[in-house]
Amino acid sequence: DAKTTQPPSMDCAEGRAANLPCNHSTISGNEYVYWYRQIHSQGPQYIIHGLKNNETNEMASLIITEDRKSSTLILPHATLRDTAVYYCIVRVPSMNNAGNMLTFGGGTRLMVKP
Amino acid sequence: NAGVTQTPKFQVLKTGQSMTLQCAQDMNHEYMSWYRQDPGMGLRLIHYSVGAGITDQGEVPNGYNVSRSTTEDFPLRLLSAAPSQTSVYFCASSYRRDRNYGYTFGSGTRLTVV
Numbered sequence: 636d637a638k639t640t641q642p643p644s645m646d647c648a649e650g651r652a653a654n655l656p657c658n659h660s661t662i663s664g665n666e667y668v669y670w671y672r673q674i675h676s677q678g679p680q681y682i683i684h685g686l687k688n689n690e691t692n693e694m695a696s697l698i699i700t701e702d703r704k705s706s707t708l709i710l711p712h713a714t715l716r717d718t719a720v721y722y723c724i725v726r727v728p729s730m731n732n733a734g735n736m737l738t739f740g741g742g743t744r745l746m747v748k749p
Numbered sequence: 750n751a752g753v754t755q756t757p758k759f760q761v762l763k764t765g766q767s768m769t770l771q772c773a774q775d776m777n778h779e780y781m782s783w784y785r786q787d788p789g790m791g792l793r794l795i796h797y798s799v800g801a802g803i804t805d806q807g808e809v810p811n812g813y814n815v816s817r818s819t820t821e822d823f824p825l826r827l828l829s830a831a832p833s834q835t836s837v838y839f840c841a842s843s844y845r846r847d848r849n850y851g852y853t854f855g856s857g858t859r860l861t862v863v
Contacts, residue, residue: 676856676857677854677856677857678753678839678841678853678854678855678857679792679839679852680854681851681852722791737792737794737852738794738808739784739791739792739793741790741791742791
């Protein structure tokens, strides 16, 4: 799996967009970008994933650069409940029973402030 | 209630004691896994299972055993607890078809070894 680099922490004002960057300069052509988050003391929660096109769901948007070496997770209107650690994970989707479970790095601690 | 249930939520052990962390899911998920999370760090995979009767090691398996006799249960056994095993333990499960993103995590077991 490609290595990812994320800033250790970020602040965002409540109601504003939170833009969380992730660098994955060694990503290979068949690796997807996944985002999870972990709210304090809870288990991680899946947010969104993509290959090369931008993706949007009810939680967030994912913008992947054309060269796929970096991506940005966007929370359009951050709330206090979005305060969490956000993990960017790059991996090849598991196509067989060999496992290839999620590998979490340090993530970005997002603090949404009133 | 559908989801992943972990018990106990908190546990204090003395060095050398053994115990089993329980994990049960009622969603008929094929994939189950155990992670540990040390303070200020991301999650690390301990063991995983792709179905009943099938288990394999993750990134940090030493000191832990698992078994998967049923689809629903995936207990994690600490053979002889050590202070280095003080951590928060998360169990996760998913359908095989959702194995790349559809993970459901339990609320965690906070273990302290003294």
